[in-house]
Amino acid sequence: MPVQFMRFIDFWLGAPCCLLLTLWLRVARLFRRPRPRPERLRRVIFIQLAESGAFVAAQAAMRRLEERHPGAEPWVLTFGLGGQVLDALRFPRDRRIVIRTDGLWTFCRDTLAAIARMRALAPDATVNLETFARFSTLLAALSGAPIRAGFFRFHDEGRYTGGLLTHRLVYSPHLHAAQTYAALVESLAEEPGPEPAAKVAVPLEDLELPRVPSDPALRARVEEMLRSLCPGWEPSWRLVLLNVNASDMAPNRRWPEANYLELAARLAEPPDVLVGFIGAPGERAAVERLLRELPHPRVHNLAGRTGLPDLMELFHAADLLVTNDSGPAHLAGAAEIDVIVLFGPETPKIFRPLGPRVRAVSLELACSPCISAYNQKRSPCRDNRCMKGISVESVLGMAQVALGRRP
Known part of the structure; x- marks a missing residue:
């Protein structure tokens, strides 16, 4: 409904x-x-x-x-x-x-x-x-x-x-x-x-953080899926995942799609980087339409190709996730992956995913956060400058630092 x-x-x-x-x-x-x-x-x-x-x-x-x-x-x-x-x-x-x-x-x-x-x-x-x-x-x-x-x-x-x-x-x-x-x-x-x-x-430091270990059987299935999409892919490559979606409960949590396309193009410049856009099965068609603007042999639509258990294993296999504040951000915090989460209408002080490799980005505008438990996460804002103002260059810089830490 x-x-x-x-x-x-x-x-x-x-x-x-x-x-x-x-x-x-x-x-x-x-x-x-x-x-x-x-x-x-x-x-x-x-x-x-x-x-x-x-x-x-x-x-x-x-x-x-x-x-x-x-x-x-x-x-x-x-x-x-x-x-x-x-x-x-x-x-x-x-x-x-x-x-x-x-x-x-x-x-x-x-x-x-x-x-x-x-x-x-x-x-x-x-x-x-x-x-x-x-x-x-x-x-x-x-x-x-x-x-x-x-x-x-x-x-x-x-x-x-x-x-x-x-x-x-x-x-x-x-x-x-x-x-x-x-x-x-x-x-x-x-x-x-x-x-x-x-x-x-x-x-917060007294709470035990949730961790989900990698599963060898799921890893084999995930790697087979990646090879079918990109025949030249090898596990030694760096894998970057992007999540352009956010739930319908608060759609103004989305970073502009054009920013994700530019970020994907910049990240895919090195020959050993594979970029995948993740999402639910119902989001696959929207991601497919988006990627028509960026035909690239190492940028692929992974939306709908994995159930959530496989997605968790995909997080283990990947090096980095860049995402809006949404469910995948929290799931990735329980896996072995660097995560960059973009916050705008909500505050990372309350909803920052837990995990030692999570970095939250927020411009902390005077009007933010504008959605909370008190208003059922409903905002009158139709111009989410708190998200639009996060530059591609700043996110790219953080992503390159995270990828540079990979052995």
């Missing part, structure tokens, strides 16, 4: 649904005792629906759950794309609940099935990684979990989500997303109350 339609539904139907469910739960407590708080956590469902790239940062929170609550089993509730990201991160398939969004009927049917599945699992807690999203808050309440952690608008900082959370946190726009998610896990050990939960420090 289109992103704007989902936002519309969440805005207009979400608020009354949160209010009605809040009233229903309060009335129900008059006639039956709520499920008691468990002595120890056994099953915790992490809810992350739209921002599938956030699962990379959420891995640190899941590890913290296992550290703080030995024996606790993390589960995930997500949309269809999130399931593919979990494949790339090698998260167990038998601990996922997936809601497909390809059609209203499918979406409604999968939502009801997801609620039934959660209630059958009888989770001890839910961790809502979505910020002020009403749909995910409703799902958490309908799961039947006695502990429900999430972000709450204490003095109108965010959107109304009813009284459906038991552990309410203040959302801080000054913390990295990984710290924010870890704080949610920290709150699970506390007793519910009117005060904001998780009044603890969560240093």
Whole structure:
């Protein structure tokens, strides 16, 4: 379903649904005792629906759950794309609940099935990684979990989500997303109350960064694909990946396509450099049209040629990724590759991909960041100078430094 339609539904139907469910739960407590708080956590469902790239940062929170609550089993509730990201991160398939969004009927049917599945699992807690999203808050309440952690608008900082959370946190726009998610896990050990939960420090350096090791079988498949595209290619060549795309949730995160074409042409000048444009299957045609403006024997369209597990291995095989702020940037942070991420409407202070070889680029204009958790990542800007102002020369210079470090 289109992103704007989902936002519309969440805005207009979400608020009354949160209010009605809040009233229903309060009335129900008059006639039956709520499920008691468990002595120890056994099953915790992490809810992350739209921002599938956030699962990379959420891995640190899941590890913290296992550290703080030995024996606790993390589960995930997500949309269809999130399931593919979990494949790339090698998260167990038998601990996922997936809601497909390809059609209203499918979406409604999968939502009801997801609620039934959660209630059958009888989770001890839910961790809502979505910020002020009403749909995910409703799902958490309908799961039947006695502990429900999430972000709450204490003095109108965010959107109304009813009284459906038991552990309410203040959302801080000054913390990295990984710290924010870890704080949610920290709150699970506390007793519910009117005060904001998780009044603890969560240093970023204390969080275990997610790493996905290379897979020899996937590497062979990736190398075969590269040879089929460029018969002269050898593993000794330098491989540069470019991601011209960004999700429909915030299209103004895109660097101009003309800049990517110029960057590709400049990077492909040495005879031992192969440049590939990556993307989802639905983005393949758009990338194909773009590359008609740059016919080059060592610049190729890789969009749609790999599933996300193969894409992760492609990151291991490559030397550099230049990308907009989007899901592939976060996935690449878990692989052995240099990454240059271009930020504009959002801030790298919150969403910078984790990893020692990631470099974030931002002009830090006075109007940026203009999209956040408070406005559902909707911006009135139609002239994203924060992205247009990032010069090809500056990105090329950083790319050449990264490629120069290769043995």
